[in-house]
Amino acid sequence: MTAQSKLISVEEFFGPPARSRALLSPDGAKVAYLAPWRGRLNVFVRDLDSDWTAPDDAHAPDSRRVTSDPRRDIDAFFWTTDGRYLLFQQDTDGDENWHLHRADPYRPDEPVVDLTPFEGVRLLGAQLPPDRPGTAFVQLNMRRPDLIDLFELDLATGRLTTAAENPGDVLSWLRAPDRLLAFTMEEGGDHVLSEWDAGERRPIARFPGADALFGVLPAAPTPDGGGLWIGSSRGSDRTRLVRVDLDTGEQTGVDSHPVFDLDTPRPEADPRFPSSLILHPATGELLGARYLGARQEIHALDTHFAAVLPRLAELSDGDLAHVSCDAAAQRWVVDFTHDRDPGVTWFYDHATGRARRLFRPFPHLDPARLAPVTPITVTARDGLTLPCHLTLPVGVEPRGLPTVLLVHGGPWYRDSWGYDPEVQLLANRGYAVLQVNMRGSTGYGKAHTRAAIGEFAGKMHDDLLDALDRVVEQGITDPDRVAIYGCSYGGYAALVGAAFTPDRFAAAVSYTGMSDLVDLVRSVVPFARRAVENSYLRYIGDPDDPRQEADMLARSPIGRVDDITAPVLLIHGANDVRVHRRNSDRVFDALRARGAEVEYLLNENEGHWFVNTDSNIELYRTLERFLARHLGGRSSSTA
Secondary structure (H helix, E strand, O other): OOHHHOOOOHHHHHOOOOOEEEEEOOOOOEEEEEEEEOOEEEEEEEEOOOOOOOOOOOOOOOEEEOOOOOOOOOOOEEEOOOOOOEEEEEOOOOOOOOEEEEEOOOOOOOOOEEOOOOOOOOEEEEEOOOOOOOEEEEEEEEEEOOEEEEEEEEOOOOOEEEEEOOOOOEEEEEEEOOEEEEEEEOOOOOEEEEEEEOOEEEEEEEEOOOOOEOEOOOEEEOOOOOEEEEEEOOOOOOOEEEEEEOOOOOEEEEEOOOOOEEOOOOOOOOOOOOOOEEEOOOOOOEEEEEEEOOOEEEEEOOHHHHHHHHHHHOOOOOEEEEEEEOOOOOEEEEEEEOOOOOOOEEEEEOOOOEEEEEEOOOOOOOHHHOOOEEEEEEEOOOOOEEEEEEEOOOOOOOOOEEEEEEEOOOOOOOOOOOOOHHHHHHHHOOOEEEEEOOOOOOOOOHHHHHOOOOOOOOHHHHHHHHHHHHHHHOOOEEEEEEEEEEEOHHHHHHHHHHHHOOOOOOEEEEEOOOOOHHHHHHOOOHHHOHHHHHOHHHHHOOOOOHHHHHHHHHOOHHHHHHHOOOOEEEEEEOOOOOOOOHHHHHHHHHHHHOOOOEEEEEEOOOOOOOOOHHHHHHHHHHHHHHHHHHHOOOOOOOO
């Protein structure tokens, strides 16, 4: 065994970061960030110019803990536009009923305030308008579970005032200076942007639903209130940045890339990925736009940012990720993504040209011991190009390796070059890891995404097999030692692999995967039922149509459990509201009833994605043991 292939423990990969997610305050003097406290990530604040070398933030004299949540990691937080408060979102054990909380960075002993303290109500958006410091506009389904209303929230007093009441067809709201905007959906799935005035609406622009699966994303108002920056693929296969005139509805091109899409918005539960639009936090001005191919490209759209961006890029050979700056855009705190490095956070002062590294989230992980992630391209059997990523274990000859086919969720999502602890754990255990952006993945043009319509358990699965065949033919993969594994849609794909092509896989792992497509669509939470017309109904089917329902059942693994021969590991959060736990319960019961080999990890304190450190450590210990038993890779319990 070489030094580079030394076993790295699950705890080293999935323990809490020493620090992460640094955000500079608007005055440029303080940094808010996450650090562990009692086993959970909480928000801390310290002066930017303080000593960042002290390893323990819970006891460092120059750091102040401003939240004290002992139950669940805090994930999403942000400064108010005037820097007076820090706000963060939190749910209860993964139920996704997010609440907005306020913390006082200047008086850390003051208790945190729940600004939306309503049982069973979900925060569906919080907007901090630069022209209204001290105010947030929040979207809540407080009046009815299926309707999203807009409220103006006074951050100091917590007072909520109704700004707009949903008449029944509004999917989301957006506040622009001196305007209120509403997005609705017509029959057939087209989105309509309207101006809202005292309950009356004025249609501004219409967007084809086939181009906007989950609405018009991204969307940010211009500071003058006259326009809206959005991603648009009108008349093109690729998504570019345009400005919608809010008086005329006219779309004017702002920026584009000749090959890449504007970077795909990622699910809100994955804050590893920053917004595709880089906006000035104090003014809302557009600074830059991100495009993503095999690597990221950023186009500077502001003269000052055009001077700053090259200096930031010099700090790392990774891709620039989260960006924050002071109100003068002179002081910057940024981090980077890299395939073999969990990240590094830097401070840069444009006025002086001075830069210094603040911290690495996982300082104990040596990038030299981690595995490079290599973008590759595979051609599917029908000629479609499949962008993929292949990660090979370090210090091992890439011949006849046990392999994990790791399938992303969504499927309206994409894998990309960058650090993923799951991938690195598998590679460290001796597995080749193959990730496939099969048809249906976003970020590669409309045609690539639309090719998945009606192809669940069909050509989407063929894409996975075609990519797998590629690494088998190259001699990298031992065809008798392949596991298929994924979360959400990836879990469904794993069950499809085990049930529909049982001869191809030695093991299958479904993490919050759906086994019944009819159950999935019928269980959509009330406020989102109309919004899934362009995704679930268009791509999977409408269970209210008997013919489509029959087809959906035919594409559901629950109907073919008796064909599963490989060992199966099921992982689920008991509070999952996206894919109900019965999707795993039924598979487990059916396999156990006929004496098949099946293991079930059910976590009572998690939802669709496991958040807490102890939950993830249990998950990945279980996963590594299962794969070692059935593929022959290494495990910390047997090393």
